[in-house]
Amino acid sequence: MLTSLDPRITRLHLPDAPPSIEPKEAFDQFETYEAFHQKKEGTAYTYVGPVHAPTADVAFLFAKEQYSRRFPCTGMWVAPTRAISLTRYVGDTESVYDFVTEQLPAQTGAEPDESVQQAEAYARGEEDYAIFHLKKRGKAHVHVGMVRAASPDEALLQAKAVFGEQRPVVNVWVVRWADVLTSDDEDRDIWSTTPEKKYRDAIAYKVQDRIDRFKQEQQ
Amino acid sequence: MYGSVSTHDIPAQAPTGLENEDPQLLAEFEARIARGEKIEPDDYMPALYRKQLIRMIEQHAHSEIIGSLPEGTWITRAPGFRRKMAQMAKVQDEVGHAQLLYSAAETLGKTREEMITDLINGKSKYSNVFNYPTPTWADSNVISWLIDAGAIVNQMANAKGSYGPYCRALERICAEESFHLKYGHDAVVHMATGTPTQRRMMQEALNRWWPPIMTFFGPADKMSQHTEILMRWKVKMASNDDCRQQFLDMYVPKILEIGLTIPDPKLRKNEETGKWEYTEPDWDELRRVINGDGPCNKERLAVRRAAEENGAWVRRALQAKQQAAKHVRPLA
Numbered sequence: 001m002l003t004s005l006d007p008r009i010t011r012l013h014l015p016d017a018p019p020s021i022e023p024k025e026a027f028d029q030f031e032t033y034e035a036f037h038q039k040k041e042g043t044a045y046t047y048v049g050p051v052h053a054p055t056a057d058v059a060f061l062f063a064k065e066q067y068s069r070r071f072p073c074t075g076m077w078v079a080p081t082r083a084i085s086l087t088r089y090v091g092d093t094e095s096v097y098d099f100v101t102e103q104l105p106a107q108t109g110a111e112p113d114e115s116v117q118q119a120e121a122y123a124r125g126e127e128d129y130a131i132f133h134l135k136k137r138g139k140a141h142v143h144v145g146m147v148r149a150a151s152p153d154e155a156l157l158q159a160k161a162v163f164g165e166q167r168p169v170v171n172v173w174v175v176r177w178a179d180v181l182t183s184d185d186e187d188r189d190i191w192s193t194t195p196e197k198k199y200r201d202a203i204a205y206k207v208q209d210r211i212d213r214f215k216q217e218q219q
Numbered sequence: 220m221y222g223s224v225s226t227h228d229i230p231a232q233a234p235t236g237l238e239n240e241d242p243q244l245l246a247e248f249e250a251r252i253a254r255g256e257k258i259e260p261d262d263y264m265p266a267l268y269r270k271q272l273i274r275m276i277e278q279h280a281h282s283e284i285i286g287s288l289p290e291g292t293w294i295t296r297a298p299g300f301r302r303k304m305a306q307m308a309k310v311q312d313e314v315g316h317a318q319l320l321y322s323a324a325e326t327l328g329k330t331r332e333e334m335i336t337d338l339i340n341g342k343s344k345y346s347n348v349f350n351y352p353t354p355t356w357a358d359s360n361v362i363s364w365l366i367d368a369g370a371i372v373n374q375m376a377n378a379k380g381s382y383g384p385y386c387r388a389l390e391r392i393c394a395e396e397s398f399h400l401k402y403g404h405d406a407v408v409h410m411a412t413g414t415p416t417q418r419r420m421m422q423e424a425l426n427r428w429w430p431p432i433m434t435f436f437g438p439a440d441k442m443s444q445h446t447e448i449l450m451r452w453k454v455k456m457a458s459n460d461d462c463r464q465q466f467l468d469m470y471v472p473k474i475l476e477i478g479l480t481i482p483d484p485k486l487r488k489n490e491e492t493g494k495w496e497y498t499e500p501d502w503d504e505l506r507r508v509i510n511g512d513g514p515c516n517k518e519r520l521a522v523r524r525a526a527e528e529n530g531a532w533v534r535r536a537l538q539a540k541q542q543a544a545k546h547v548r549p550l551a
Contacts (some may be wrong), residue, residue: 004518005352006292014521020340021524024332027538032322032549049387050322050549052331054537066315070395082547089259091251138257138383141551171259173550199305205401207408211477214412218478 033059034084036132036143037067038075045077047132047141047173056080056181064190070200073191075183083179085152087172092136095167097160104157121148128177129155131163134170141173152176235448240265252453257383260326260551271454272382273327280320281338281345285519287313289353290362298356305402309363312395319388322549326384330546339524347505348431350513357410357417357424364403365428365470369435371396372466373457381453384551404473411477418478425474426482433483433500436462442502467495 002014030052036045048067053059059078068076090096111117126148132141144163149155152174159172183190198204237245244263251258258264291310297303321331337343348366353359371393378389410421437443437459449455457465467486474481485498508516 002518002521005354009292009518009522012522012525014525016517018521018524021336021527023336026330026332026546028534029331029335030534030538032325032547034550047551049319049391050325050551051318052322058537066318069315070312081549082545084550086261086550089261092254092256137259138386140387197304197308199301199402200308200398202397202401205398205405207401207405210408210412214408214477 030054032081033063033078034081035059035063035067036077036079036141037063037073039072041074045075045143050081051078060181060183068191072193074188075185075191077180077182079175079180083175085156085174087156089134089137089171090169092170093168095164095169096172097164097169100156100160102157104154104161118148124150126150129158130175130177130180131155131159132173132175133163133166134172135168137170141171146177235267237265237267249451252381252451257386258381259383260548265452267448268452268454269327271449272385273324273329275454276320276324276327276385277329277334277337278344278346280317280324280334281343282349283313283317283320284338285345285349285523286362286366287317288519288522289349289351289515290359293353293356293359296356297359302406306359306363309399309402312399316388316392316395319391320385323382323384323388325548326551328548330548335527339520339527341511341520344509345519346435347509347513348428348435349519350508350516351428351431352515354427355420355424357407357420358427360403360406360410360421361424361428362403363399364407365432365474366435367396367399367403368470369432369462369466371400372462372469373436376456376462379453380456384549387551408477411479422479425479429482430500430504433463433497434502434505436460436466438502438505439499464495467497471495 001010002012002016003010031054032050032052033056034050035048037048038045048063051059051062051066053062056078059080060076063076063078064073067073087096088099090099112120127150128146129149129152130146131144133144134141144166147155147158147162149158155174155176156172159174163169241263245265248258248263248265248268251262258268287310290306290313294303294306294310297306321334324334325331334343338345348362353362374389374393374396378386378393380386407421410417412418440446440458440460443459446455446458450458467488471481471486471488483498485496488495507513511517
């Protein structure tokens with residue numbers, strides 16, 4: 001039996017030399033979701049990191065805990081990793097859109113106004129897609145806007161038409177908006193941090209006075 | 220905290236396998252790193268680069284999880300409500316760091332399931348200092364301050380490395396570490412400038428922890444030579460000895476100014492070379508403890524394993540709701 005300096009661990013009666021565990025099954029740790037945060041009202045949502053979770057709701061909770069606990073945050077999106085399509089990565093001075101060579105079908109006639117276009121697109125079975133750009137390797141993908149398309153491939157072509165002038169664009173992520181779980185504007189209270197948690201901030205610890213006083217006493 | 224990953228570098232004579240790499244792709248890969256561009260998960264990378272990064276990031280992740288145990292055990296016994304809260308916040312941060320790091324390692328192709336299995340079965344390592352016990356609150360304070368300080372020296376260097384996902388994780392981790400360091404310093408100063416009993420407790424804890432601290436950055440450079448290629452690829456950003464010197468430069472004065480002594484009669488800065496001289500750490504002990512024969516190796520793994528087993532039914536229940544899906548590694 002294992003004995004520890006911590007009596008609570010000794011009381012667990014853990015075996016001293018347990019046999020090896022079997023390899024864990026796939027999905028024992030769940031699938032991954034990618035999380036995007038908004039650091040300040042009105043700014044673009046930015047990739048912040050993955051979480052492992054069994055459902056989108058749980059992923060949202062984990063992402064909130066993991067990524068908004070310590071730093072200002074005003075909104076969060078999560079999407080299953082498997083729902084995100086991505087391009088290849090190019091160099092820091094290039095645009096990946098230059099390597100997207102397919103063309104959208106040409107428009108014929110005068111363009112109808114935006115609301116008519118939107119209604120027609122949805123009637124054709126098109127959906128909204130969120131587009132994220134990586135501007136520099138090692139940095140984070142940033143949401144640049146939405147397009148409407150019938151598939152992720154077509155969404156990338158639309159993105160090239162709308163955002164293709166931007167550069168550099170090292171990599172593009174395309175996510176069907178219906179696959180993204182977003183925080184609600186009405187729930188913005190969930191992002192306010194309790195002021196009584198100052199003990200988590202470096203700035204709350206001021207020891208220099210104590211050190212100086214100690215040094216004086218020693219002289 | 221806890222980025223001591225240098226103790227298990229591949230041995231000097233290990234074959235690099237570079238002869239199996241496509242020379243043109245390898246040249247482009249090296250040119251990208253030389254230009255200062257980061258490598259992202261879908262890029263071509265040599266097998267050795269992938270293998271070494273998985274090993275390094277995985278060990279870092281395990282170190283965060285295991286490293287939270289010796290401090291976690293003091294949450295309920297920390298003196299006063301405020302210190303309990305702060306200690307808890309710190310431990311929560313460390314476990315969060317492990318999540319970030321496991322994901323960064325996963326982008327290279329090893330699943331979190333595989334990493335956890337390897338940790339519990341003793342196949343993967345973690346920072347060796349956590350195989351030592353924390354018999355008193357003062358020992359926990361030494362970890363909070365000086366082990367975190369050592370980890371920050373390591374992590375600040377690694378954050379300039381070449382692998383994008385690891386850099387992103389480290390950027391976030393380093394920001395949170397600044398609280399740990401101040402919190403740890405505050406706790407140590409409080410004890411060291413307190414009553415004679417408090418002072419004695421802190422000195423004894425420092426005496427216990429000094430030898431493990433001196434091995435924290437891994438074996439002396441003269442003992443591990445396989446770093447040239449890893450330095451060129453910006454996997455390893457500073458040599459073990461350089462990290463140790465930097466740590467001593469920064470922290471020896473801070474330890475001495477609060478009236479503590481360092482239990483190494485040979486420790487002094489050679490003014491001519493500008494380098495610290497110290498008693499050669501016991502590398503045999505380091506090797507022995509890494510390989511399982513330390514005071515707390517068994518306990519650390521047993522506790523981790525118990526947590527795994529006790530949580531299994533929860534994971535199974537949640538898994539049932541999960542759509543049958545193919546495993547996809549995190550994107551970045």
